[in-house]
Amino acid sequence: MGETSNSLSKQNSQQPKQFRGGEKKVMKKSLSLLVAICMVFSMFATVVSAAETEVTAGEYLNELGVIQGNQEGDLKEDQTWKRQDMVVLLSRLMGEEAEAEGTEKSHGFEDVTDAYYDGYISWAVEKGLVNGKSETKFGFGDELETRDFLALLIRVLNPEAKYEEVEEDAIAWGFATEDTDFDANALRGETYTGIVAALKTEVGENGETLEEILGLVEGPAVDAEQAGVKKISVKFNKPVDESKVEFAVKNGVSARDVVKATFSEDKKAAELELSSKLRAGNTTVTVTGVGSDDLVSEFTAEDEKVTEIKFTSDKLALGTVTGSQTNEADYSKVSVGYKIINQFEEDVTNTSGGSLTFQVGKSGVTASPSNGVLTLTSGGQTSNFFFGETVYVNAILNMSSYGVTASQTFTVDRQAMVDSVEILEVYNQDGKELMTNSTFPDFFVLVDAKDQYGNAVTLDQFKSGVFASVDNPMLFMIDKDQAVDGQGPNNDKIGIPLTAPQNGTLVFEGTNTVRVQTLFGGKVDTVEVPVKKAATLTTFTLEAPDKTVSAGQTVKIPFTAYDQNGEQLKKYSALNGKVTLNATAGTISMEQNYSTKEAYIEWTAPGAKGFVVLTSFVTGTPNNSQLQINVEDAGVAESVSKLDVNKTMMVDATVKVEPKHIIVKDQFGRDMKLADLLGTGGVYKAVVSAADGTANVVTGFGTLNVSGDSLTLVAADKGSERVKVELIKIGTGGAADKVVSTLENFTFKVVDSSAIDSYEVTAIDMISNKTANHNKTVEVKGKISNSESVTLPKSAYTVTVTAPLTYDQGSNKISATAATVAGSTYSWSNDGKLHGTFNVTILATGESIVNDITVTDEALVPKTFKQKDAGSLKAADGVVQGPSANVASLSDVFATVEVKDQFGVVMTAADLGQFTATVTNLDNVAGSDMVVNNNGGTVQTVTVANVQEGDSYSVVFISRSSGERYSVKVVANS
Incomplete structure (x- = not known):
């Protein structure tokens, strides 16, 4: 083969490459080439560098395999194109080189003397991309003029294009201008530069380059893995634009909200923080905004597993007598810190769940763990602690299916003092900026304070062991005696609230320095806090x-x-x-x-x-x-505007009519709830009947007297039944009943199976095996010729299920409660899934509709929250209000929260598991300081003392099983 034929590689096919995150989709060929052509010819006028690479444009295309050069590697950049070589290059840019090379010879050009080009030329002729100079002459070996080059490319976009109209078409396409020399020959080096510039240009919606879209280089790829109970590590194969990237996470059947995505400095990695814990099972991370297609990475998540209980010191610090002015030691109490660690080395002390107990090798001593601090209390002077004494402690965490233990021999030592303090940040739970008009106590200086043993100090120890000040009290002030615990994004830090400026009325913008200093050792940490001018x-x-x-x-x-x-x-x-x-x-x-x-x-x-x-x-x-x-006058019921139920039924089908299905409007056209009108002093009732007085087609008509009433209408026979709905004001004092409004424009249509064209079964993708509340209703509907939906009777079909699923015809529900994992002979997957089917057979046609259904053994965990009234407490708009005695009990407050699991089923008290309650933002309006007992403990153990009318506080409830959080403001209004 001669030099010319060697100048293009015939071994490299530009077929789309495979990569993690999905198959690269090549854009429509004509569109790809259109962009390429525009870029190439826009570059002819000005020769540019090859995207700032260390290689020339020709060398870069050589690396891609688009060109290869002759046997000596010469790319011939100072030479022009031959007609046959441009056809080969065209096939590669279109991603069809293999097809072109393998095309059987069909051309009749006698001047094509190298058989290597027969397939390429035949492919181009068959596609209408190229014509010969005559029926027998291709122009093999001729230099390619700009006019011919453009004619070749224009035919990719319009196979009907005429050669004599090339100049006009090229100008119209924007490939050329009036000044273009159509007789000139462009050197290869110039076209190499233009092609590389085009390939490097971002042409996709999400910044994809042309070479990525054409599959010449690997497109963006993603790889994700679990990095924590609520964390996922995501890695990209190239930098991404974080402003365009969005993440979606699905864990099993449940979506997991991404509350924060933190990108690495090189933008090639991100850490995702989720709203709730990952559960064991297949997890999918979908990334959009990076490539033309969604990038997807899957991994198998693990359930959280506690791996270690760690004591933070080998010393038991003596307590301090409450109220002591001389820091007098309390020999009846000692304390030490502890941490509960999971498999990801995360501190899950407050969210691990399970039952934690401590055994102490000293008689008469009780152990009280709270928020990572173990306090040992003697039963009297005979069991008091003394300096230098050794005490053995054994920790046992029972997690039902497994347990974790830790043992340590401690030495009783001096009282714990605040030895170090680190200011973490100025925190506002709503993410607000500190402004001149801010409510200053809503902002907290979060600190991490430790004693000389490396333990986190208690709130009382912190207050008595530090001094806090600001440089400019005209901006705001700070009082460490008002510090509270349970602050920060994880409700596990001590926070010092800011207070209003010293002058109390004038507020200035500027930067204030907050300084916190330990009294024991004089260690200091500071933070600069800007106060911005607020909008007026x-x-x-x-x-x-x-x-x-x-x-x-x-x-x-x-x-x-x-x-x-x-x-x-x-x-x-x-x-x-x-x-x-x-x-x-x-x-x-x-x-x-x-x-x-x-x-x-x-x-x-x-x-x-x-x-x-x-x-x-x-x-x-x-x-x-x-x-x-x-x-205007008070609204009164004036008209019945609608009966909102399905109007087409099959014989024997039933329709339930409740007050919510009858739409009532007042004299101003506003909707009124019929349920609120019924039974209120016997004022109104609603009568549903056959309009002609005889119920021939539909039966079951009657009267709705109170809000809980309902009617079950039965399709008794084929035909139509016009319905009358009357809103009646009940007479009092001997007066007769008065019909307020009558609706008569609703007609039921009852059909038999012969009128039904098709049947639909609503899919049930997933079903839980935990409780009967998770049973799923089988929904089957018919469709008639006008596409109306037909309500079917249960007698119109049968339902069969694969074991261990069961079906109850009375309730028309499928249950998975018999699908147990323990001792099961069924094929459960490693992620706790069992695959089965339910089959609906239409009796009228014999048609079988088979649906796949997956049973999951996934543990039920809290997922969503909604407010409800409970007892004397009223809940709405994120606020709970009620008597002081009730708002003082976090159990009472938690009763106003309706919790649903990941399947949307309301969780009962037995299923809820442990929730912790952390009280913040105490607002002592009534003047008597509220005191929170066991703050951060489980809901039933947390109380607020000294609550009086007008007082308020905020509380965040956190599920120890899922990590989901729910916050409300609580107000004592009586």
């Missing part, structure tokens, strides 16, 4: 509510508020105290939505109709707003 409210405008206001009704009044920079203000903290609200009648106030932290205006209209004027005044400015509202 300048404009506040009241807006009309979007619905009619009735007498006595409580409504929210919309508003818009802007600062001096034109930025909209919504947060309660930015508006509270800055606006005065008045109403000529009724009561008006600004309230806080504790879930969103945003403000809203609540107005209760007066009890009589009439005009009311609402006004707002921005404090310290002339800005004011007025809103006139016409208060």
Whole structure:
């Protein structure tokens, strides 16, 4: 083979490469080439470097295998293209070299003297990419002019393109300009440079380069693995743009929210922090924003396993007499720190679960563990501790399926003193910045303080062992005696709250230095805390509510508020105290939505109709707003607007009608809940009947008298049944009942199986084997010709399941409670999954619809939370309110939380497992200091003493099994 034929490699095929995270998808060939052509010809005018690589453009293309040079490795960059060589290069850029090379000879060009090119030329001719100079002459060996080069490439985009129109088409495509010399021959070196520049250009939606999309180089790839109970380590094969990257994590059947992603400095790795613990099983990490396709990496996650109980010292520190002014030693108590460690070397002392007990080798001594501190208390003077005494302690953590133990012989030593202190950060649980208008006690200086034995100190030890100060009290102040524990993102740090500036009214911006110093040893740590100038409210405008206001009704009044920079203000903290609200009648106030932290205006209209004027005044400015509202009569039920149930049924099918299915509106067109109208002093009832008085097709009609009533309507025969729904006001004092409204435009249509065109079965992907509450209802529906859904009777089909699944026809539910793992003869996978099927057979047609279903042995863990009223406590908008005695008990407060597991099933008290409760942000409005007992302990052990009307606090509940957190604000209102 001659020199020319060697100048292009015939061994390298540019087929898409395989890589972790999914198969690279090559963009549509014509689009790929269009981008390449545009880039190549835009580079002809100015020769550029090969993307700042250490090799030339030709050498880079040589590394990719696009060109190879002759036997001596000469890339012939100073030579022009031959027509046949450009065809080979074209096949490679299109990713079809193997196809082109293997194409059987079909051309009739007599001047093609090298058989190596027969396949390539035949491929190009068959695709309409190239024509010969005549029927028998290809122009083999001829130099390729720009006109021919463009003609070749244009035909990739438009096979019907005519050679005589090349110049016009090239200009139209943007490949050339009016100044292009179509007779010139471009040197190879120039085209190499242009091609490399094109290949290096980001052309994909997510920054993919053309060479990645064409599969010439490996595209982005991802590899993920578990790095902690709630952490995943993600590695990329090349740097990524963190502003575009998004992560989605699925652990078994459950999604895991990514609360934080921290990227490495080189942007080739990220650590994901999840909202809840990973459970054992297949875990998928999906990454978007990196390549044209989602990148996916899978690994098998492990359940958390405690591996070690570690004591933090071999010394038992003597206690200090409570209230002692001389730091008098308390010989009845000693303490030492401990940690519970999992397989990832993470400290899970407060979230490990299980039952932790300590055995002490000294009679009359009780052991009390709390928040990583073990306190030993003697039973009297005869069992008091003494300096230098040795005490043996054995720790046992029972995790049901396994246990972990630790033993240590300790020496009683001096009282623990704060020996070191490290300021970690200034923390706000809502992530706010410290501003001049901030509520300063919402910000905490988090510290990590240790005693001389390396143990974390208690809150009392910290308060008595440090001195805290600020350099500029005009910005804010700090008081270490107000320090509280249970602070920080993991509720495990001591926090010193900031307090308002010394002047109390004027607040300045600037930077303040916080200094914390140990009294024992004088060790100091400092932190610079910036205070930014807050936005100033300048404009506040009241807006009309979007619905009619009735007498006595409580409504929210919309508003818009802007600062001096034109930025909209919504947060309660930015508006509270800055606006005065008045109403000529009724009561008006600004309230806080504790879930969103945003403000809203609540107005209760007066009890009589009439005009009311609402006004707002921005404090310290002339800005004011007025809103006139016409208060109408109180809303009364006026019409029945809709019966909201499926109207097409098969014979023998049933439809349940409850108050929620009957839509009632008042005289202003507003929805009213029928359930609220029924049974309230016997005022209203709803009668559902056949419109013509005779129930021929549908039976089961009747009356709804109270909110809990329901009717089961039965499709008795084929045909149609017009329904009448009457809302009736019940007469009192001898007066007759009065029909308020009648709905008669609803018609049931009852069909037999012959009218049904198709059947659908709702998929059940996963079912838990834990409780009967996790049983799944089989949903089968029919479809008629107009695509209406048909309600079927259970008698229209049968359901069979594979063992150990069971099916109950009465409830129409599939159960997996018989699917136990222990002693099972079934094929459970390593991740606790059992695969089976349920089969629905349609009796009318004999059609069988088979559905796959997976049984999981996954432990039930808390996943989602919702508020509910409980006893005398009322819960809404992230706030729990009630009598002082009830809000003092965290068990009572926790009763207002409805917890659902990862399958969306409400968890019973027996299933909930252990939740801890950490109380923060004590607000002693009533003047009697509240005291939290056993803060951070399990819910049933935490109480708040001295709660009086007006006092409030915040509490975060944390599941020890899943790590899920839920926070509420608690207010004593009576």
